[in-house]
Amino acid sequence: MNDLPTLDWPTAVVFAPLAGAILAFAWPRRAAGIGLASVLLTTAAVAALALRVLAEGAVVTRLGNWGAPLGIDLRADGLSTLLLAMTAGVGLFVSLGALDSYAPARADERTRRYFWPLWLLLLTGLNGAFLSTDVFNLYVMLEVIALAAVGLTVLGGGREAVRAGLEYMYASILGALLFLMGVGFVYLELGRLDFAGLIAAEPAPALTAALALMIAGLLLKTALFPLHFWLPGAHANATAPASALLSGLVVKVSLYIFLRLTQYMPLPDELLVTLMGTLGAGAILWGGIQALRAERLKLLVAWSTVVQIGLIFVAFARAGQVGLAESWKAAALLILAHAVAKAAMFLSAGRIKDEVGHDRIQDLDRSPIRPTLAQFTFALAAISLIGLPPSLGFAGKWVLMEGAMAAGYWHWVGITMIGTLLSVAYFSRVLAGFLRFDRLRTPVAEHQGWALADTAPLVLALAALSLGLVAAPILAFMEIGYPFGATP
Amino acid sequence: MTDPLLIFDVILGLAIVALAVAVLAMHDRFAMIVLFIVFGLLSALAWVRLSAPDVALAEAAIGTGLTGALLLTTLHHIRATPPAPVPVPAGAIIANLGLCGLIFGGLVVAFLSTPLQAPGLALPVAQNMEASGVAHPVTAVLLNFRAYDTLMEVVVLLAAIVAVWMVERGTAQAPSPVMGEIYRGFARLALPAIVIIGTYLLWVGAYAPGGAFQGGAVLAAVGLLLLLSRLYRPQPAHRPLARLGFVLGTAVFAGIALLVASGGRVPFEYPAAHAKTLILLIEGMVTISIAVTLAALFHGREPEYASVSENHK
Amino acid sequence: MVIQILALLLIVLGAFFFVAGTIGLLRFPDTLCRLHALTKADGLGLGLTCLGIALLAGSAGEVSRIVLIWFFVAVSSAVCGHLIARHVRRSARASTEGS
């Protein structure tokens, strides 16, 4: 344990999954073993990093020892470490579930072989993005994430999946290019690309243009209404572990970058914040209605992602521009809650689809097979997404509404309430299908035995439920290293 | 009287914009791609005018040449089905035209407000050139100052080939066109020349425009020639070697970046005495990976044993 | 001075042939005629331009590189011309056979 402090944990967090991806691709026969080992290593590195951040505050690595702005720095403060931990935790359990979902009996060999390198490349990109302090580096990371995510979307290989994947690809590239154009304007104005340069900058037209372009690109990538058009298809048609990663983790990166940029760059005025909140409200309403109308379980879950993204933006806007110094915490808490619960929900929805053989919501109650454990998990995840105590989703919504009330922005409270009611409505469509068996005359078969693929989402759902109890320490951890505030 | 070169610049700029419009407006898909290639070459010319020869080389070789080849081979694959005429409502066109016009106007205003010809990072780069191990500033930025970005760029390339192999499993290649004897003779003549040029570009990158990406792109052209002339046909048995080729650059780059981090050094901090050697080693391996990956991206699907495929007639 | 004027003349003449070839490309009726205009005129234009630039070159190394450029561009444009002509003839034959 002696050389533990000398090991550079931020680098390890990025390089461990990268090494795994290289090995898993070069040696496909052992892909699953290498993949799992690499995810475990990454998780261990994140844990070590978190301990250091807890003990010493923000950890900075100056790659190449040049130091920004000439070189590129990696920085792990409370917020980035929290998101790294979220990625590691969700990723670990999705990996465990994937071991079973892509087991030889259920998936063809190719799917199994390609899942691991793509997922590990995705993990590299995610971790890299959370640690990055350089806008161009963020662009490259976004592209790593985009290509790996598109690969995961079309892993199933069906026609609908490929069509949705292509649509996702277009949206992803366009989002990244808008971001790149913004990077160009940042460099034109400031002559540097690091966050420290952004924080020190004076407001200027070019920076406003840069911020607008970057935000537009990020909103497209994070699928905020009305730029959500690509999301339901892509997330509903992917295989279950891939959907869990896409919905739980991938959309969160753009949200995270959005939070960082809006704090670091001079915002033009209140209007932008209100616009974000309004779009979020639109997402809650429109996504809620679409989720009520969805005929398939996975599509409903995908639309619920659109709703939750909207909710996060409402949390961001809850107290106007003045409240931004606090409201990022509500947004971050909701990001965390949604990641854990949605991964659990997609995994369990996939299990239900696998066991029952279809995922038509209307026919769920007449299935001769009852995947009870998966249904239970789905219900637990729904509790967190609806926001009932003591779940993490409840904690997030509580912080949101508290801030909005304190600022007197009652309209955001109202929107949150409506969103909650809508989510109760659409989730109860599914839950009702789990419960009512009166239309069925044949004897009901129990689930097909316990499986690893049942356990992984169950653990995640229980985590989503119980993490709400430790919301206060999580909020305190987020603030380590002053992610946003006077001292950068 | 203005400088005649400025008049040339104006004409070039207008031609580039006109070509961009023409690419999107051209009805015939083949002509569209050809116009795009012309557009790319003129952009490269503009970048030479802006004293960015490295970028121009990369754009001409990768952004235009290889991208054009990729587009043409895709068109060859899907040419059987002409695009279904989907009418775009005029309202949508006008609305988007207005939106893009607004964005254009806004960006122009923002652009005009920036301090053009600001020093940027030129000074810090110049001050640290000594310690970088190479004499060409762009190579120093790519392989030393911002090496982390470049590593991730190679990772993007790796992700692309993994995704392409995954996406195209089980699809049969459209039969490639027969090119004939004269073309084969040309390929035999051109192959060694291209290898020399690619290696030269890689080598010269240490002190003049050129480097791993441009060299790799030129070497990828070797792969394209081999594939098109059928002097080489990808076999399933070659897959392990190909995979090794794809990951070689990333693995060596990442490995060196980590291995130098001992004795108080951080990752990517090459020891001064070996910086030149290490950078050349990384560049060489990255060049091989780029060349193999780009050629494989052109070929598309993973070579498979025949039993799997045949859903394309 | 004389060399510079000579070089300028050669380059201008080369550019003239390029322009002529391009006009041919735009104006001639079918692919083979266009190809004829393009390969002939551009081949000459290329040679003249290279010669002009070679006169301005500072060292033997530069001259040899220009010669190499001329050689490879000439060879590849000849091969391209051949491939296009071959394609035209084959597709013409295919369409007459088909009808």
Added chain:
Amino acid sequence: MNSGLIFGLTGIAVFAIGLFGALVMVEPLRRVLALKLCSVGAGFLLVVGAWQAPPDMPDPVPHALVITGIVVMISATAVALALIRRLHSLERASDE
């Protein structure tokens, strides 16, 4: 007026044209090309950001960024084109 200004405006125009194409076009290949136009436009902007009136040396950092951007873009293009080819094969297979 100078080269930087001229090509900066060119780049923004190309980006806007590409953006319009990406939003409006339906045909898969054309949408890919529209995105490629956007990336060239962004490349122009960065190269202009590096430009200094000759004989001053340009700033090498944006040059490196654009080279990275070009390689990233061909990777993304290749994946998009593979998806287009795959979708085409699947649609033809289901039509038959």
